[in-house]
Amino acid sequence: MPGFDYDLFVIGGGSGGVRGARIAAGFGARVGLAEEKYLGGTCVNVGCVPKKLFSYASHFHEEFEDARGFGWTSGEVSFDWATLKRNKDREIGRLNDVYARMLDRAEVEIHRARAVIEGPNRVRVGDRSYTAANILVAVGGRPWLPDFPGREHVLVSDDLFALERLPKRLVIAGGGYIACEFASIFNGLGLEVDLVYRGKHLLRGFDDDLRHHLANEMRKKGVRIHFDAAFASVEKTADGVKVHLTDGDHLAADAALFAVGRRPYTANLGLEAAGVEVSESGAIVVDDEFRTTAPGIYAVGDVIDRVQLTPVALAEGMFVARRLFGPGGPTVSYENIPTAVFTHPNIGTVGLTEAQARARFDRIRLYKSTFRPMKHTLSGRDEKTFMKLVVDDATDRVVGCHMIGPDAGEIVQGLAVALTCGATKAQFDATLGIHPTAAEEFVTMRTEWVPQPETYPQA
Ligand code: NDP
Numbered sequence: 001m002p003g004f005d006y007d008l009f010v011i012g013g014g015s016g017g018v019r020g021a022r023i024a025a026g027f028g029a030r031v032g033l034a035e036e037k038y039l040g041g042t043c044v045n046v047g048c049v050p051k052k053l054f055s056y057a058s059h060f061h062e063e064f065e066d067a068r069g070f071g072w073t074s075g076e077v078s079f080d081w082a083t084l085k086r087n088k089d090r091e092i093g094r095l096n097d098v099y100a101r102m103l104d105r106a107e108v109e110i111h112r113a114r115a116v117i118e119g120p121n122r123v124r125v126g127d128r129s130y131t132a133a134n135i136l137v138a139v140g141g142r143p144w145l146p147d148f149p150g151r152e153h154v155l156v157s158d159d160l161f162a163l164e165r166l167p168k169r170l171v172i173a174g175g176g177y178i179a180c181e182f183a184s185i186f187n188g189l190g191l192e193v194d195l196v197y198r199g200k201h202l203l204r205g206f207d208d209d210l211r212h213h214l215a216n217e218m219r220k221k222g223v224r225i226h227f228d229a230a231f232a233s234v235e236k237t238a239d240g241v242k243v244h245l246t247d248g249d250h251l252a253a254d255a256a257l258f259a260v261g262r263r264p265y266t267a268n269l270g271l272e273a274a275g276v277e278v279s280e281s282g283a284i285v286v287d288d289e290f291r292t293t294a295p296g297i298y299a300v301g302d303v304i305d306r307v308q309l310t311p312v313a314l315a316e317g318m319f320v321a322r323r324l325f326g327p328g329g330p331t332v333s334y335e336n337i338p339t340a341v342f343t344h345p346n347i348g349t350v351g352l353t354e355a356q357a358r359a360r361f362d363r364i365r366l367y368k369s370t371f372r373p374m375k376h377t378l379s380g381r382d383e384k385t386f387m388k389l390v391v392d393d394a395t396d397r398v399v400g401c402h403m404i405g406p407d408a409g410e411i412v413q414g415l416a417v418a419l420t421c422g423a424t425k426a427q428f429d430a431t432l433g434i435h436p437t438a439a440e441e442f443v444t445m446r447t448e449w450v451p452q453p454e455t456y457p458q459a
Contacts, residue, residue: 014041016301058188150234340409348412
């Protein structure tokens, strides 16, 4: 678009921003991108990627123990955090370079500085001002830390990736993705972990059976879960912190982590001046084509606070680029978003929970299976896998798949294709299993589950 320095200026070099920039440039747009911190954003630097590497590290603990049942003996095992952190940092550095090269190859101009919006078609980067026909805001979010006495003594998830030394005892506040994943990861790395959650069941929004099963399994592995409690205050002590809970209890630890959600990072971005409406939580308000209330300004990813997941930000960024510079296409669907929680054991889920399905359909059918994974018949580990299918009775369509067990995310990704295609339970039944796997259970559950008196109460 002549008359502008850029056809598109992207603020934020995370998942949504980089994808939007790259695809737009691929359609021939002149694209600039500003990133003040690190390319790859939360996912690559302080989220999905390093978290998954830590998750791998923490699983070895049980692997060494499980190996004995298969005839292996090993010498004394020990864990060195410094090695893990160094290797993780090296890998993240490599990925930062990959992102830079990818943008360079696409001929996106990278500005390694903070950008603010000066008006509908103008951004300031450092002391220079640029015009752009379109602006895409993809600045993501930051861990949220509410006000409470002693908040300066707690860590947030970003800090965990930079820890020089591993604490021995950790208290975690929260019951969402981050709190549960890090409770499992640090428990696996040998720490004493207390998880403090204000509600009665972890992972609100997930299927209730999964939530109960997860708490049971985490407890078996030694995570101490405190329900109906929250941090009242945190006191610094000679050897760490003392966390005072709202139920009157207190917990002594080397460190405390607060993981109670992430908020959009929209402060001082010039949004108000440009006429971009922002919600109370700081999220940019967009329509279903990611247009903000200011002409020519779009927003995607965690900053719009719809679904804070990398693949969702990627889809949103791609939609905007195709809509502006390519052939367009259908807008992003928020139905059937598969997701995994890298707890021990992992959770993988797609589609509706039982409660959501009950609210939507006249009658549903449930299929459930709880079993000991084959590996643990020899390892002796007391860990159970749980799977559940939720079916709309009228159409026979499978509307929800839920699993907790090893590699649940890997398994459920394939099932997400089936649900996206509208697969019926009869088609699941007609699918041959892969034997012997845990995954085959999803195509061999034949008996409809009927409530038993001793089953969990629904939350
Ligand atoms: P979540 O929204 O998942 O969970 C926040 C938790 O904090 C909930 O348990 C919530 O309780 C609790 N909470 C909220 N406010 C307070 C408060 N004032 N006092 C005490 N507890 C409170 O946020 P996370 O920080 O765990 O993660 C942020 C997002 O990042 C996730 O929503 C997810 O989208 C993404 N993510 C995805 C991962 C993955 O794909 N594997 C991994 C990590 C993060 P309640 O439920 O009662 O409101």
